[in-house]
Amino acid sequence: MQVDQLYQEIILDHYKHPHGRGLRDADDPAASVAEAHHVNPTCGDEVTVRVATDGAVLHDVSYDGYGCSISQASASVLHELLAGRPAAEAFAVHAAFVELMSGRGEVTPDEEVLGDGVAFAGVARYPARVKCALLPWMAFKDAAARAGVDTSPTEVQG
Amino acid sequence: MTTIAIPPGMPQYGDVPSYDVAAVRADFPILDRKVNGHPLVYLDSANTSHKPRQVLDVLREHYEWRNANVSRSVHTLGTEATEAYEGARAKVAAFINAPSPDEVVFTKNSTEAINIVAYAFSNASLRPDADPRFRLGPGDEVVISEMEHHSNIVPWQLLCERTGATLRWFPVTDHGRLDESGLTDLVNERTKIVSLVHMSNILGTVNATSRITQRVREVGALLLLDCSQSVPHMPMDVVDYDPDFIVFTGHKMCAPSGIGVLWGRAELLAAMPPVLGGGSMIETVAMSGSTFAPPPTRFEAGTPPIAEAVALGAAVDYLSGVGMRAIQWHEKQLTAYALDALATVPGLRIFGPNVPVGRGGTISFALGDIHPHDVGQVLDSLGVQVRVGHHCARPVCTRFGVPAMTRASFYLYTTTEEIDALVAGLEQVRKVFA
Numbered sequence: 269m270q271v272d273q274l275y276q277e278i279i280l281d282h283y284k285h286p287h288g289r290g291l292r293d294a295d296d297p298a299a300s301v302a303e304a305h306h307v308n309p310t311c312g313d314e315v316t317v318r319v320a321t322d323g324a325v326l327h328d329v330s331y332d333g334y335g336c337s338i339s340q341a342s343a344s345v346l347h348e349l350l351a352g353r354p355a356a357e358a359f360a361v362h363a364a365f366v367e368l369m370s371g372r373g374e375v376t377p378d379e380e381v382l383g384d385g386v387a388f389a390g391v392a393r394y395p396a397r398v399k400c401a402l403l404p405w406m407a408f409k410d411a412a413a414r415a416g417v418d419t420s421p422t423e424v425q426g
Numbered sequence: 427m428t429t430i431a432i433p434p435g436m437p438q439y440g441d442v443p444s445y446d447v448a449a450v451r452a453d454f455p456i457l458d459r460k461v462n463g464h465p466l467v468y469l470d471s472a473n474t475s476h477k478p479r480q481v482l483d484v485l486r487e488h489y490e491w492r493n494a495n496v497s498r499s500v501h502t503l504g505t506e507a508t509e510a511y512e513g514a515r516a517k518v519a520a521f522i523n524a525p526s527p528d529e530v531v532f533t534k535n536s537t538e539a540i541n542i543v544a545y546a547f548s549n550a551s552l553r554p555d556a557d558p559r560f561r562l563g564p565g566d567e568v569v570i571s572e573m574e575h576h577s578n579i580v581p582w583q584l585l586c587e588r589t590g591a592t593l594r595w596f597p598v599t600d601h602g603r604l605d606e607s608g609l610t611d612l613v614n615e616r617t618k619i620v621s622l623v624h625m626s627n628i629l630g631t632v633n634a635t636s637r638i639t640q641r642v643r644e645v646g647a648l649l650l651l652d653c654s655q656s657v658p659h660m661p662m663d664v665v666d667y668d669p670d671f672i673v674f675t676g677h678k679m680c681a682p683s684g685i686g687v688l689w690g691r692a693e694l695l696a697a698m699p700p701v702l703g704g705g706s707m708i709e710t711v712a713m714s715g716s717t718f719a720p721p722p723t724r725f726e727a728g729t730p731p732i733a734e735a736v737a738l739g740a741a742v743d744y745l746s747g748v749g750m751r752a753i754q755w756h757e758k759q760l761t762a763y764a765l766d767a768l769a770t771v772p773g774l775r776i777f778g779p780n781v782p783v784g785r786g787g788t789i790s791f792a793l794g795d796i797h798p799h800d801v802g803q804v805l806d807s808l809g810v811q812v813r814v815g816h817h818c819a820r821p822v823c824t825r826f827g828v829p830a831m832t833r834a835s836f837y838l839y840t841t842t843e844e845i846d847a848l849v850a851g852l853e854q855v856r857k858v859f860a
């Protein structure tokens with residue numbers, strides 16, 4: 269298997285130049301803010317994801333962490349795709365990303381829905397790395413639930 | 427390698443024991459395989475070793491010819507299986523120079539062997555009539571080190587939780603050596619057992635044990651050596667090293683997984699209460715209570731891993747055939763070569779001793795700030811198999827301020843060409859993440 273499939277340019281780029289990195293306070297003091305810290309015990313990857321929301325819209329999805337290129341690039345893509353989105357849309361994207369990562373490389377990703385997330389299609393073929401890619405997404409789900417967002421995707425689309 | 431002439435009559439460089447590495451490699455079928463289009467470069471023997479054909483043949487022959495349960499049948503197959511199983515015990519005993527095969531308890535692995543000792547302490551602590559050497563309570567101390575495998579940390583943490591005893595540990599120096607400066611304070615009259623790794627699976631450090639053994643004797647404590655990484659790679663003589671217990675695990679020494687060893691001094695094993703209860707470990711059973719078999723059977727409840735034990739016997743035959751001194755020397759040369767070669771890689775930092783003295787052929791490192799997962803993945807695409815992560819020794823990673831390390835480890839079949847492939851692979855890693 270070619271390692272280039274795993275380390276797509278897009279992934280390396282997000283890793284070297286992460287988008288929206290750093291945990292931020294909410295702009296709106298009335299917003300509900302919660303975070304979740306997830307670790308991958310086999311490799312020591314760590315990520316904290318923080319969600320600021322009014323319940324309907326995710327005003328910000330901020331994060332911090334340490335780990336391999338896959339987990340850190342994935343957090344950057346998570347931020348890019350979900351920050352500022354209506355919660356229901358965000359969870360549709362979340363579901364699509366989880367489906368892609370669980371697909372063992374058999375799922376064709378929809379670029380409309382997943383944006384730069386499509387670059388992770390190759391990662392799905394490396395079972396040992398799927399956990400790395402999913403780490404920030406799982407932390408996001410916990411953080412959103414703690415912030416009081418209904419985490420079931422209602423308007424599945426794409 | 428050197429031009430200095432050694433005077434005649436002194437040991438010469440050529441006198442070191444050696445063997446034909448290519449011939450040894452031919453015994454290991456897996457070494458012929460390709461990985462991701464490249465010849466396999468297996469640098470993860472500290473994790474698990476490969477198995478030579480001689481061991482695989484014995485495993486197969488056992489099932490095809492003398493498969494039966496042990497110690498329970500009068501029939502021919504049962505007798506032959508029992509003889510093979512007990513024969514393996516005798517081979518293992520001879521391999522570590524144990525005074526008697528009865529001092530060799532077969533377990534599932536090192537982890538189970540350590541847990542047997544920890545639970546024997548636990549069980550003894552509940553019984554006023556138990557041997558006081560195994561009774562633990564508040565005020566008593568158990569000593570380990572910061573460089574232990576989780577298998578030699580967690581059982582003692584749990585034991586201390588159950589009994590109220592205190593867990594203490596030797597720190598590790600910046601060079602990855604055991605810090606013995608606090609020995610007399612750390613090992614004292616309150617100490618009941620010191621459980622120490624002989625060779626670290628992450629730093630490669632081989633601990634000098636004699637000062638510790640002496641101190642343990644002075645205070646009347648017991649000493650367990652975790653030899654999971656040493657017994658496969660160097661000669662072990664339990665009379666010479668003089669611990670009370672050692673543990674090791676078959677899969678790291680050319681044997682299958684599922685078989686390990688607890689060696690204990692006969693008199694101590696005899697004083698230990700049983701841990702797992704069940705068939706085979708009893709003397710007599712009545713509904714009102716049971717009495718227990720003498721060691722080693724007392725600690726081998728249920729049907730043991732029979733074929734695996736027999737194959738472990740074949741593995742020690744194989745290793746002895748090559749020669750443990752020669753294997754140790756081969757790995758020392760590889761380690762010296764690898765330490766030199768890795769020093770040429772820009773940005774590479776070695777954790778643990780950086781000289782081939784008092785250390786084995788297991789080298790952990792960081793490559794700049796590239797995450798070990800990424801290092802391992804790029805190396806894998808080139809056929810080079812290394813381990814990445816915390817290596818079940820998280821406190822060591824914490825000690826050196828990193829969440830994970832990349833580790834290359836060698837064995838009797840490793841070649842300098844494979845180390846070259848590692849170094850070339852690391853160049854590739856640096857390119858991808860430049």
Ligand SMILES: Cc1ncc(COP(=O)(O)O)c(C=O)c1O
Nearest residue numbers: 535536537575577627652654675
């Ligand atoms: C030093 C050390 N102790 C204990 C163990 C545990 O061995 P096992 O997993 O076979 O029980 C290992 C290997 O993983 C080890 O390297």
